[in-house]
Amino acid sequence: MNVFKRIAQLCKPHARYVVIGTIFLLLANATRLIAPRITGYLVDDVIEGGQDGLLMPLCVALIVLTVLRAVGNYVRGVCFERLSQNFVFDMRTTLYDHLQEMSYSFYDTNYIGEIMSRMTGDIEGLRNMLAGGIVQLSENLIWFVGSLILLFFLSWRLALLMVLVAPIVAIVAVLFRRKIHPAFRDLREQNAVLSTRTQENISGARVVKAFAQEEYEKKMFRHENQEQLRLALRTTFIWSDYVPVLDVLGNLCTPLLLGVGGLMVIRGSMSLGELITFNGYIWMITGPMRSLGNLMNMFTNAHTSAEKLFYYKDLGASIRDKQQTRFPEKFKGHVVFDHVNFSYGDQMVLKDICIDVPAGSTIAVMGETGSGKTSVVNLLGRFYECQSGSVSIDGVDVKDMPMKKLRDRVGYVMQETFLFSESIENNIRFGRPEAPMDEVKRAAEAAQAREFIEEMPDTYDTIVGERGMGLSGGQKQRIAIARAIQYDPAILVLDDSTSAVDMETEHEIQQRLKDVMKDRTTFIIAHRISSVKNADQIVVLKEGRIVERGNHRSLLEQKGLYYRMVQDQYKDAASLGKGVL
Numbered sequence: 001m002n003v004f005k006r007i008a009q010l011c012k013p014h015a016r017y018v019v020i021g022t023i024f025l026l027l028a029n030a031t032r033l034i035a036p037r038i039t040g041y042l043v044d045d046v047i048e049g050g051q052d053g054l055l056m057p058l059c060v061a062l063i064v065l066t067v068l069r070a071v072g073n074y075v076r077g078v079c080f081e082r083l084s085q086n087f088v089f090d091m092r093t094t095l096y097d098h099l100q101e102m103s104y105s106f107y108d109t110n111y112i113g114e115i116m117s118r119m120t121g122d123i124e125g126l127r128n129m130l131a132g133g134i135v136q137l138s139e140n141l142i143w144f145v146g147s148l149i150l151l152f153f154l155s156w157r158l159a160l161l162m163v164l165v166a167p168i169v170a171i172v173a174v175l176f177r178r179k180i181h182p183a184f185r186d187l188r189e190q191n192a193v194l195s196t197r198t199q200e201n202i203s204g205a206r207v208v209k210a211f212a213q214e215e216y217e218k219k220m221f222r223h224e225n226q227e228q229l230r231l232a233l234r235t236t237f238i239w240s241d242y243v244p245v246l247d248v249l250g251n252l253c254t255p256l257l258l259g260v261g262g263l264m265v266i267r268g269s270m271s272l273g274e275l276i277t278f279n280g281y282i283w284m285i286t287g288p289m290r291s292l293g294n295l296m297n298m299f300t301n302a303h304t305s306a307e308k309l310f311y312y313k314d315l316g317a318s319i320r321d322k323q324q325t326r327f328p329e330k331f332k333g334h335v336v337f338d339h340v341n342f343s344y345g346d347q348m349v350l351k352d353i354c355i356d357v358p359a360g361s362t363i364a365v366m367g368e369t370g371s372g373k374t375s376v377v378n379l380l381g382r383f384y385e386c387q388s389g390s391v392s393i394d395g396v397d398v399k400d401m402p403m404k405k406l407r408d409r410v411g412y413v414m415q416e417t418f419l420f421s422e423s424i425e426n427n428i429r430f431g432r433p434e435a436p437m438d439e440v441k442r443a444a445e446a447a448q449a450r451e452f453i454e455e456m457p458d459t460y461d462t463i464v465g466e467r468g469m470g471l472s473g474g475q476k477q478r479i480a481i482a483r484a485i486q487y488d489p490a491i492l493v494l495d496d497s498t499s500a501v502d503m504e505t506e507h508e509i510q511q512r513l514k515d516v517m518k519d520r521t522t523f524i525i526a527h528r529i530s531s532v533k534n535a536d537q538i539v540v541l542k543e544g545r546i547v548e549r550g551n552h553r554s555l556l557e558q559k560g561l562y563y564r565m566v567q568d569q570y571k572d573a574a575s576l577g578k579g580v581l
Helices: 002-048 052-101 104-109 112-154 156-203 205-210 214-267 272-314 373-380 403-408 424-428 437-446 450-454 473-487 503-517 552-558 561-569
Strands: 335-344 347-357 362-367 388-393 410-413 491-495 521-525 537-542 545-550
Touching (some): 052 112, 112 156, 156 214, 362 373, 403 410, 410 473, 424 437, 437 473, 450 473, 473 503, 537 552, 545 552, 545 561
Parallel strands (some): 362 521, 491 521
Antiparallel strands (some): 335 388, 537 545
16 A cells, blocks of 8 residues: 555645546536436336326436536546646656666666666556546445445345445455466566567667677567566466456346345335336446456556556665765865775775876876776766775865766766767757857867768758767767867866777877866876877776876886786887887
């Protein structure tokens, strides 16, 4: 019940629709409860009693009830539909806002396809419950309870017989609920798995085709789809085992009660009009019994969906602002890593990292793949937090800073280039949407992107494909560099930002970046020696530890790991003598 209480809490802002819809729902169903009684009077007083004067008033009363019922159903339907649509809007908005606040670690362990499944299918399941399920449940309760009370006034014997049947129906419904709920949970989980596989394989279609793995992917998709079918059929079989029982119990009540009622009419203890009235109420009692299985089905499905949605809402961000935050009065960009240790779960990634980066200087971080280079700069923007030690900027621990203000001062060119399915202009000005066009062009020029952009038919209005499809890797990287430059941060992070461009273009970008990096703290992560040799300080990592530090010349003199990297990239001595040493 806790899940449904939370759903009710989320509906509170739209309580007016609930109130108005409930009033008209009661009106519509009151007319249903009154109609059989008027029909009974028509039979007893008009047809058998010969009171012709009552014929027209009773027929008009039935017409009025019909009109009132139609109006009530219309208003009730509109109100609960508005309630469900507003609920979905609020739920999607708050959930999306919440997801935006989640840290990197959340997306490390939760698949995008699964999240999309929750944001679409699960929320739609809740909408169906609010728009239709609650209405149907309320109407069934009104019909069942109201008809049962009126039956007691007509014949307590027949009403008591009905009461004896009801517990059997309730027991079957409870057993059905216990079986169907875990089945629906498994089905929703598999639906998320299937959505994830679909999303990943469509996004990676080029990789699949490049390795000629279409048949393998078809096979894997059929496997997951087969599992989805199996679980769907499992829920169907459970439904098929219990719902027909409920339907049979509901249908058996009709001949049973009519048989007993008919016998009472023959014996004179009940009039024919009362029996007809009784028959109308029997339908209102057996109808809810027959539909109980479908209702349990709908509410169990909604309950399962809500559990997953509330799981995301309850999963608070692992990194959040403190109640009392601090921020440097003048943000200059003096960065200090003080004995920092960091791990992903049980895997230690950074060990006792100590780095001092004066404001306005350039530091390069090098090392083998997996040595922890990107983890260093991820700590800088509080995308992750270190387990011990501290990362401070201008004397203030980043953990004490408000994240929004901190990240406003740090610009990233990330290792994995991501562009939105927007125009090139909007991608470049993503960090500052209000930036004038001349700044966008200057940023593009600094990133060596202006030439190829202006050669395109739509220039800056060119819409890039999903994730930048349609652009080369180097073009995407240059747009990403322009995006970071246009952001105008105090600290600039270039994470392998020119790995996809040729050496000549890289050299041109570096020349343009000299002006951008001037008086700006810059972190460069790269594998190419040409990208880092002019840095004020070079730090070399191995297995999460700093093994060497210094500038380009001093590290060459040490003839350690950095020197071997240089040798690997410049094989012959002639190359070593031309601008490298």
